[in-house]
Amino acid sequence: xxxxxxxxxxxxxxxxxxAALLSFLWVPxxxxxxxxxxxxxxxxxxxxxxxxxxxxxxxxxxxxxARTSIAVALVAVGIGMGLGxxxxxxxxxxxxGWLDEAIMRGNDLVFAFPSLLIAIMITAIFGASAxxxxxxxxxxxxxxxxxxxxxxxxxxxxxxxxxxAQVAGKGAVRISVEHILPNVTNLLIVQGTIQFSLGILAExxxxxxxxxxxxxxxxxGRMLADSQTMVSFAPxxxxxxxxAILLTVLGLNLLGDGLRDMLDPRLxxxx
Amino acid sequence: xxxxxxxxxxxxxxxLVAGMGMAEAKTDxxxxxxxxxxxxxxxxxxxxxxxxxxxxxxxxxxxxFMSDGSVVPGLAESWDISGDGTVYTFKLRAxxxxxxxxxxxxxxxxxxxxxxxAEDSQNAQKALFAGITDVAVIDPLTVQVTLGAPNGAFLxxxxxxxxVIVAPESIDTIKTNPVGTGAxxxxxxxxxxxxxxxxxxxxxxxxxxxxxxxxxxxxxxTAAFAAVMAEDVHAFAGFPAPENLPQFDADPRFQVLVxxxxxxxxxxxxxxxxxxxNLMVRKALxxxxxxxxxxxxxxxxxxxxxxxxxxxxxxxxxxxTAQSAYDPEQAKKLLAxxxxxxxxxxxxxxPPPSYARRGGEIIAAQLRAxxxxxxxxxxxxxxxxxxxxRGKDYGLTIVSHTEPADINIYARPEYYFQYDNPxxxxxxxxxxxxxxxxxxxxxxxxxxxxxxxxxxxxxxFQLAALSVANAKIDGLWANAPTQxxxxxxxxxxx
Numbered sequence: 001x002x003x004x005x006x007x008x009x010x011x012x013x014x015x016x017x018x019a020a021l022l023s024f025l026w027v028p029x030x031x032x033x034x035x036x037x038x039x040x041x042x043x044x045x046x047x048x049x050x051x052x053x054x055x056x057x058x059x060x061x062x063x064x065x066a067r068t069s070i071a072v073a074l075v076a077v078g079i080g081m082g083l084g085x086x087x088x089x090x091x092x093x094x095x096x097g098w099l100d101e102a103i104m105r106g107n108d109l110v111f112a113f114p115s116l117l118i119a120i121m122i123t124a125i126f127g128a129s130a131x132x133x134x135x136x137x138x139x140x141x142x143x144x145x146x147x148x149x150x151x152x153x154x155x156x157x158x159x160x161x162x163x164x165a166q167v168a169g170k171g172a173v174r175i176s177v178e179h180i181l182p183n184v185t186n187l188l189i190v191q192g193t194i195q196f197s198l199g200i201l202a203e204x205x206x207x208x209x210x211x212x213x214x215x216x217x218x219x220x221g222r223m224l225a226d227s228q229t230m231v232s233f234a235p236x237x238x239x240x241x242x243x244a245i246l247l248t249v250l251g252l253n254l255l256g257d258g259l260r261d262m263l264d265p266r267l268x269x270x271x
Numbered sequence: 272x273x274x275x276x277x278x279x280x281x282x283x284x285x286x287l288v289a290g291m292g293m294a295e296a297k298t299d300x301x302x303x304x305x306x307x308x309x310x311x312x313x314x315x316x317x318x319x320x321x322x323x324x325x326x327x328x329x330x331x332x333x334x335x336f337m338s339d340g341s342v343v344p345g346l347a348e349s350w351d352i353s354g355d356g357t358v359y360t361f362k363l364r365a366x367x368x369x370x371x372x373x374x375x376x377x378x379x380x381x382x383x384x385x386x387x388x389a390e391d392s393q394n395a396q397k398a399l400f401a402g403i404t405d406v407a408v409i410d411p412l413t414v415q416v417t418l419g420a421p422n423g424a425f426l427x428x429x430x431x432x433x434x435v436i437v438a439p440e441s442i443d444t445i446k447t448n449p450v451g452t453g454a455x456x457x458x459x460x461x462x463x464x465x466x467x468x469x470x471x472x473x474x475x476x477x478x479x480x481x482x483x484x485x486x487x488x489x490x491x492x493t494a495a496f497a498a499v500m501a502e503d504v505h506a507f508a509g510f511p512a513p514e515n516l517p518q519f520d521a522d523p524r525f526q527v528l529v530x531x532x533x534x535x536x537x538x539x540x541x542x543x544x545x546x547x548x549n550l551m552v553r554k555a556l557x558x559x560x561x562x563x564x565x566x567x568x569x570x571x572x573x574x575x576x577x578x579x580x581x582x583x584x585x586x587x588x589x590x591x592t593a594q595s596a597y598d599p600e601q602a603k604k605l606l607a608x609x610x611x612x613x614x615x616x617x618x619x620x621x622p623p624p625s626y627a628r629r630g631g632e633i634i635a636a637q638l639r640a641x642x643x644x645x646x647x648x649x650x651x652x653x654x655x656x657x658x659x660x661r662g663k664d665y666g667l668t669i670v671s672h673t674e675p676a677d678i679n680i681y682a683r684p685e686y687y688f689q690y691d692n693p694x695x696x697x698x699x700x701x702x703x704x705x706x707x708x709x710x711x712x713x714x715x716x717x718x719x720x721x722x723x724x725x726x727x728x729x730x731x732f733q734l735a736a737l738s739v740a741n742a743k744i745d746g747l748w749a750n751a752p753t754q755x756x757x758x759x760x761x762x763x764x765x
Contacts, residue, residue, distance in 0.1 A: 215635070
């Protein structure tokens with residue numbers, strides 16, 4: 001079961017990752033070149049997925065769009081991990097202290113706001129761009145990783161090997177980095193995959209409402225928004241970017257599930 | 272529970288009414304519209320949506336526009352103009368009543384004009400009244416307007432929605448309960464949803480054929496499409512998605528009305544900001560743009576190319592499109608001559624309408640082909656007004672100028688595109704003082720040529736008026752000479 005999830009998920013995510021990487025070297029058609037005379041063509045031999053309302057090749061748009069989505073989600077998860085994990089480790093090390101309280105209540109504060117609403121606020125204040133979308137999505141990843149790291153670390157702090165390390169004279173920082181962190185890595189990888197798929201959804205959502213990457217940079221969400229009034233006579237314009245979002249998110253979720261089944265020792269013991 | 276019962280009752284009543292109406296032609300209409308008015312006083316706001324609902328339906332002026340853009344008598348039956356062109360004596364129609372039952376007299380005209388031209392007036396088009404030095408009531412049906420200098424456009428100015436006649440008795444509540452003299456009277460406004468008008472039984476002219484008219488506000492283009500398709504609205508004035516029109520056209524249930532508007536859609540250029548202060552750069556810009564591709568790509572073929580800031584359906588229009596024909600090679604050469612062989616970077620700030628958003632993406636691609644990197648930022652209207660229109664913090668923008676005969680904006684050096692040409696300003700001042708039609712026509716033609724020669728802005732296309740209606744509806748305006756949805760002659764064919 002877990003292996004099947006892993007394979008399907010890994011294949012789906014891998015296809016889009018490869019498409020994104022390939023788009024740096026080659027795309028069927030330059031997406032900055034418009035060809036108004038050939039607009040809204042259904043899929044054909046020349047354009048496998050058809051053309052959009054400016055005559056751009058939709059396959060090329062999806063490939064370059066994958067780059068935008070993946071880059072935004074990846075950096076956003078990076079921000080979340082980079083700040084969330086140290087915060088979580090610190091909170092666990094000072095469990096019950098004022099630092100723990102401050103960090104966790106700060107996290108609650110960020111968690112309390114609907115994430116998309118804050119993302120819209122950030123982009124409305126600082127302008128719509130891919131960078132601001134990254135920051136907005138990244139901020140919301142911080143408490144996710146902070147909480148996860150803290151809860152994982154708390155159960156470890158009570159274990160005998162940590163006591164041994166303390167007896168050996170290691171400080172809280174060294175213990176956190178040398179003993180706690182390696183033992184929560186599995187949790188982080190699984191959660192990172194899930195957050196990555198949520199990041200792709202959030203990016204699509206933000207660019208759908210016009211707050212993500214700005215034209216002419218292609219993005220899946222904007223492709224959907226642009227095709228909205230044309231669905232009734234050109235369904236391919238909405239279908240393909242929609243499928244791209246669906247399959248990527250599905251793939252990453254399956255991958256996350258598969259990884260959890262494989263990496264989580266508790267689940268492994270149950271079987 | 273109660274709400275449920277209530278709804279059922281309402282449904283039953285609606286079914287009953289619909290059943291009774293089957294026998295004869297319908298006498299009500301629901302008109303969809305994209306923008307909702309912020310309030311209902313056409314004489315104190317620039318919002319075109321106010322006029323779209325109220326012009327001619329509820330409020331009338333001394334003169335009025337017809338569908339073809341001509342100006343005909345409105346509340347003024349006739350007028351005399353003094354020999355020197357400065358004194359207009361208006362003879363008002365007798366027996367006209369406001370919707371609240373009060374009489375329409377010369378005092379109302381004096382009140383309306385004095386209010387519009389007052390120091391603290393909130394009127395969005397104060398320039399229309401700037402020339403008036405005195406408004407005198409001769410008798411209840413005669414009013415005399417004195418101008419400081421002759422103004423050939425005065426009767427035209429009085430036809431604008433900003434110059435409609437309002438009554439002092441109802442002015443305090445005009446923003447929520449507009450009281451005019453039109454063939455329809457205001458009934459109800461459900462904010463965020465609709466405005467209801469009902470027939471004015473005491474109308475002085477040809478009475479309206481409809482008993483009831485509802486304006487429904489649907490801002491989302493997809494929802495607008497669905498509403499028309501499901502026949503939730505009987506007509507949609509100013510349909511926002513031109514790409515859907517072929518579908519309506521092919522459907523026997525609907526008719527598509529394609530007319531002209533006063534909307535010159537232009538690539539506005541900040542004439543004071545380098546490098547656009549260089550004529551050669553602006554000329555290069557003009558040659559880099561392929562108008563037909565923009566009309567096809569952004570408007571799906573609806574629109575007429577223009578080469579200057581003037582409506583093609585106007586008899587005084589000069590076709591100058593050849594002067595800025597699409598020629599990217601020429602554009603590159605001009606850029607090199609101007610000292611930008613490798614192009615340059617600028618900003619392209621776009622307001623929400625699809626002509627701007629889509630046109631902007633196409634123009635950015637066309638400019639990129641000649642080396643100009645235009646960075647797109649999409650703005651909402653308040654931001655656009657703040658940054659571009661008032662702040663003049665932009666390189667390029669796209670907007671449609673929908674006011675009729677508005678070439679005189681080029682005589683305002685502080686206007687957002689900051690074009691400052693004393694010769695043009697003198698010409699416009701002379702135009703205002705000229706009443707001879709032949710001389711005016713010649714001056715307007717010269718004016719068009721001057722701004723085209725100076726390549727002030729990129730002139731793209733005349734916005735088309737696109738409306739969809741049930742095939743059985745007759746009497747709707749196809750053209751939009753001003754922002755209006757005149758329903759006074761609309762009826763259902765059997």
